[in-house]
Amino acid sequence: MKNNTETKKDLHNYIIAAFTFISIAATLYLDSDSTLELQNRIGMFAWTCLLVALYWESPLVRTQVLVAVAFATVGEHFASVYMQGYIYRFHNVPAYVPPGHGFVYLTAVAFARSKFFDQHFNKVKIFVFTAGIAWSIWGFTGASQRDALGAMLFAIFIFSVYSGRSPKVYLGAFFVTTWLELIGVSYGTWRWVASEPIFQLSQGNPPSGVAAWYCLVDAVALGIAPKILNVFNQIKISWQRKWE
Numbered sequence: 042m043k044n045n046t047e048t049k050k051d052l053h054n055y056i057i058a059a060f061t062f063i064s065i066a067a068t069l070y071l072d073s074d075s076t077l078e079l080q081n082r083i084g085m086f087a088w089t090c091l092l093v094a095l096y097w098e099s100p101l102v103r104t105q106v107l108v109a110v111a112f113a114t115v116g117e118h119f120a121s122v123y124m125q126g127y128i129y130r131f132h133n134v135p136a137y138v139p140p141g142h143g144f145v146y147l148t149a150v151a152f153a154r155s156k157f158f159d160q161h162f163n164k165v166k167i168f169v170f171t172a173g174i175a176w177s178i179w180g181f182t183g184a185s186q187r188d189a190l191g192a193m194l195f196a197i198f199i200f201s202v203y204s205g206r207s208p209k210v211y212l213g214a215f216f217v218t219t220w221l222e223l224i225g226v227s228y229g230t231w232r233w234v235a236s237e238p239i240f241q242l243s244q245g246n247p248p249s250g251v252a253a254w255y256c257l258v259d260a261v262a263l264g265i266a267p268k269i270l271n272v273f274n275q276i277k278i279s280w281q282r283k284w285e
Contacts, residue, residue, distance in 0.1 A: 047156075054151040057094065058217075061148040064090070065221045068137055073228035077131060084136025091140040094147060102150060104266040106143045112261045113142035116254070126244075127233040145217050146258060152213025162209065169215045170199060176249040186235055187243040194250025201256035206263060214255035222247035 068083055075083075095103045117134045120126045129135055152158055158165055177195045180188030198215070202208045225231050226246050233246040 051156045053097065054155040057144075057151040058148050058155075060090075060094075061144045061217060062220055064144065065141070065217075066224055068141070069221070069224050069228050069230045072130070072135060072137070072230050077133075080131070080135045080137065084138075084140065087137040087140035087144075091143045091147075094144070098147070100270060101266060102147070104269050105150070105262040106147050108265050108269070109146040109258050109262045110139050110143045113146075113258055114139045116258075117142075121231075124238045125234060126237050127231050127247075129231045130229070141221075142258075145214070145221065146255065146262065148217045149210045149213035149255060149259070152216065153207065153209030158209050158213065162212075165212055166202065166208075169212050173198065173215065173249060173252075180245040180249045184245055186233075186246045188245030188248055190237050190242045190244035191248030191250045193242070194248055194253040196250070198250050198253040198256060201253065205256055205260070207259050210259050211252065211256050214259075215252040218252045218255060222251055 064087075068087070071083060072080060091106075095106060098106070114134070117138055121129060122132070122134060173195045177188070177192040180191045198211065202211050205211060226233070233244055233248065235243060237244045
């Protein structure tokens with residue numbers, strides 16, 4: 042019975058990942074030639090799917106995902122709309138992007154707790170490092186849009202994997218962020234400008250180390266989510282005592 046339960050839980054992780062990867066491809070394809078109205082409809086559908094997915098998660102994971110969504114959405118408006126580091130087709134943050142960040146983070150968590158990552162952690166790490174370093178070298182030396190920022194971000198990513206609290210989550214984020222970035226820019230759903238706006242470092246389209254941003258998102262989610270849960274639990278206890 043225990044093995045069956047563990048198998049079902051592990052299958053759940055792969056279902057989340059499969060749904061996210063397929064949804065990313067479908068959403069970005071639809072948005073490559075969409076209207077704002079269609080973007081908004083996709084956004085409503087994405088929020089519905091995310092809330093359904095979170096129904097099966099623990100309160101801690103739900104809170105982590107929602108914190109990640111809030112933090113990433115603020116980051117999107119700062120980095121894209123305000124700083125113009127990368128630009129969406131309508132110079133906005135599409136309605137599906139916030140729940141999309143939720144799925145990206147949830148998928149990274151699903152990868153991290155999967156049996157495959159648990160059994161093959163070192164092999165996964167070597168693969169990600171090899172692929173990321175090769176991408177960074179190519180981006181810095183051979184790409185038409187040079188990528189100094191990507192190389193720097195991937196160095197931060199490697200440091201985070203070795204020193205951060207959630208190395209498996211970071212490795213999982215590499216797969217899903219690489220997938221969405223390559224598809225997004227290939228469809229023209231967004232584009233990264235040639236130089237990032239703060240230090241004027243060259244950046245690829247997309248940067249090779251973009252997964253490093255999810256190390257920061259995860260750190261914020263892990264740090265804030267337990268505190269939010271604690272506040273809600275205290276409120277719940279207070280209400281229960283009030284009505285006893």
